[in-house]
Amino acid sequence: MSKMTLFVGIDFSAPAPEVARALIGVTLLVDGVGGRIVEVEAYDRTEPAAHSYGGPTPRNFSMFGPPGRSYVYRSHGLHWCLNMACREEGHGAGVLIRALEPLQGLDAMRARRGLDDVRLLCSGPGRLCQALAVTRAHNNLPLDAPPFALIAGAEEVEVAVGPRIGISKAVELPWRFGLAGSRFLSKPFR
DNA sequence: TGTATGATCGCCT
DNA sequence: GGCGATCATACAG
Numbered sequence: 495m496s497k498m499t500l501f502v503g504i505d506f507s508a509p510a511p512e513v514a515r516a517l518i519g520v521t522l523l524v525d526g527v528g529g530r531i532v533e534v535e536a537y538d539r540t541e542p543a544a545h546s547y548g549g550p551t552p553r554n555f556s557m558f559g560p561p562g563r564s565y566v567y568r569s570h571g572l573h574w575c576l577n578m579a580c581r582e583e584g585h586g587a588g589v590l591i592r593a594l595e596p597l598q599g600l601d602a603m604r605a606r607r608g609l610d611d612v613r614l615l616c617s618g619p620g621r622l623c624q625a626l627a628v629t630r631a632h633n634n635l636p637l638d639a640p641p642f643a644l645i646a647g648a649e650e651v652e653v654a655v656g657p658r659i660g661i662s663k664a665v666e667l668p669w670r671f672g673l674a675g676s677r678f679l680s681k682p683f684r
Numbered sequence: 685t686g687t688a689t690g691a692t693c694g695c696c697t
Numbered sequence: 698g699g700c701g702a703t704c705a706t707a708c709a710g
Contacts, residue, residue, distance in 0.1 A: 545695095548696095551695070551696075552694095552695075553694075553695060553696090554695095567694090567695095568692095568693065568694070568695095569693095570691080570692070570693075571691070571692030571693030571694075572691065572692055572693075
């Protein structure tokens with residue numbers, strides 16, 4: 495495994511579901527603001543719910559570049575969503591970051607979100623990007639260099655698994671992963 | 685607690 | 698021209 499793809503103990507050249515599971519409990523910061531990752535989803539080119547399904551396009555090209563880079567896209571015309579590219583270069587896979595447990599920069603996040611409730615600051619892919627001020631400017635950047643920072647979790651975590659949310663194809667794949675029992679999930683696991 | 689709906693943009697067919 | 702890897706609000710039960 496290359497040095498470019500291995501940091502915080504995560505090999506981003508591994509398959510998306512493996513990377514997704516490994517990311518639970520890792521702390522993600524953007525310009526020093528962020529928290530612990532509590533919910534993610536895996537996507538892969540071989541499966542029709544993925545943006546990379548069908549090959550590279552102007553929107554999704556960063557999922558086909560080196561693993562360990564960001565893929566940021568706009569959802570429904572108003573929200574930004576953050577992914578981490580994985581698998582080997584050229585494959586087209588990623589992990590969608592769906593929820594964080596806010597830890598650092600609470601005031602900045604509250605101001606950007608326009609609300610006080612910590613539980614609502616980062617409990618959803620669009621919400622978290624608003625709280626961390628992630629936009630198209632953050633697309634296709636290495637995740638182990640500023641403004642991004644990834645910090646390994648200190649303790650073992652129990653990971654819950656279930657079907658992905660908000661998609662209409664490949665609904666049956668159990669590719670949503672979360673920190674079991676966390677109050678900061680976008681939706682509880684059953 | 686849940687279902688429905690509008691906002692609003694860019695990519696893909 | 699249609700359709701989202703969404704969110705906040707509005708209303709029903």
